[in-house]
Amino acid sequence: xxxxxxxxxxxxxxxxxxxxxxxxxxxxxxxxxxxxxxxxxxxxxxxxxxxxxxxxxxxxxxxxxxxxxxxxxxxxxxxxxxxxxxxxxxxxxxxxxxxxxxxxxxxxxxxxxxxxxxxxxxxxx
Numbered sequence: 001x002x003x004x005x006x007x008x009x010x011x012x013x014x015x016x017x018x019x020x021x022x023x024x025x026x027x028x029x030x031x032x033x034x035x036x037x038x039x040x041x042x043x044x045x046x047x048x049x050x051x052x053x054x055x056x057x058x059x060x061x062x063x064x065x066x067x068x069x070x071x072x073x074x075x076x077x078x079x080x081x082x083x084x085x086x087x088x089x090x091x092x093x094x095x096x097x098x099x100x101x102x103x104x105x106x107x108x109x110x111x112x113x114x115x116x117x118x119x120x121x122x123x124x125x
Contacts, residue, residue: 008119033052038121048068095117097115
C-alpha cells in the first residue's frame with residue numbers, strides 16, 4: 001500500500017502564490033506517476049496537473065494557463081505544485097494522487113491508485 005500526504009494549503013489573497021507538496025510513503029516502488037486534482041463545493045473533482053516521476057514529463061489542465069508548475073523530487077517520491085497568481089476560482093480542496101501505470105490519460109481520476117486526504121486552498125478577494 002502507498003500512503004499520500006499533502007501539505008502546504010492555506011488562506012491567501014488574490015494574486016498570491018502557494019506551494020503544495022505531496023509525500024508518498026509505504027510501498028513507494030508502486031508509484032511512478034503523481035497528479036493533483038481539486039474539488040470545489042458542488043463541483044466534480046477536476047484534474048490540475050500530473051508528472052511522470054521517472055522522466056519528469058508534465059501535464060496540465062488548460063485552465064492552469066501557465067500559472068501552475070508541477071515538479072518532483074529526485075531523491076524521494078514527492079511531487080510539488082507551485083501555484084502563482086491565484087484567483088478566487090482556485091479555491092478548492094486539492095488532492096494528490098499516485099499511480100503505478102497510466103494506461104490512458106493523466107487527467108482521468110480513474111487512472112490513479114492512491115489518493116491523499118486533501119489540503120484546502122482558499123483564495124480570498
